Amino acid sequence: MKISTKGRYGLTIMLELARNYGEGPIPLKTIAKENSLSEHYLEQLAAPLRNAGLIKSIRGAYGGYILPKDPKEISAGDIIRVLEGPIVLVEGIEDEEPAKQALWKRVTEAVKDVLDKTTLEDLVNHEKDDPLEGYMFYI
Template identity: 75%
Template sequence: MKISTKGRYGLTIMIELAKNYGDKPMSLKSIARNKNLSEHYLEQLATPLRNAGLIKSIRGAYGGYILAKEANEIKAGDIIRVLEGPITPVEGIEDEEPAQQALWLRIRDAVKDVLDTTTLEDLMTHEDDQQQDAYMFYI
């Protein structure tokens, strides 16, 4: 399974909203500008995320988007499935030999396990840890 820019940028939107959770709504324009992405493309991704109940849109001059739930309640797998569809490394696996079928199922289950045990909070925290490590000097 190859994750496209839909899934990658969708995770970017969600991580940025998670960092901003509890503050005022965040515009896609500011996310696009901060991450050097297309605002129009992010708008296309926001619709399915909103329809899936992962984000809420707030109208008005100070409007934008907020997470619909807390960051520790949203899994990476929720976001990827909304934007990419089912998690399957190989299509037509029922036509494969049993040994190959077992391999594809193990790969699928491993990917699902990682995506379904990783929350937005984990991703946000990991990114913060990476930034702190960037300033550490080891001797």
């Protein structure tokens, strides 16, 4: 499985909403501009996220999107599954010998475990906790 721009940009939308959780709706135009992304593409990604209940749209002049749940209740795995489909790293392992099957199953489960245990809150806090973030080193 390869995470495409759908998964990566969808995670970007969700992270922006998590950073601003409880502060009101954020327009996709703002997210697109701050991250140098296509607003039209983000609109396409917002639909499945909204249909899955991961984001909620607010209409009106001051509208945009919000998270309907606390960022600690939404995992990276939730987002990736909505936008990319099931997390399967190696397809057709039924034809592999048992040792290889076991390896691919363990690798897939490890990836699922990381995605499912990593919440939006974790990702936002990681940005705040990284002491090297924002520093420029010159050699």
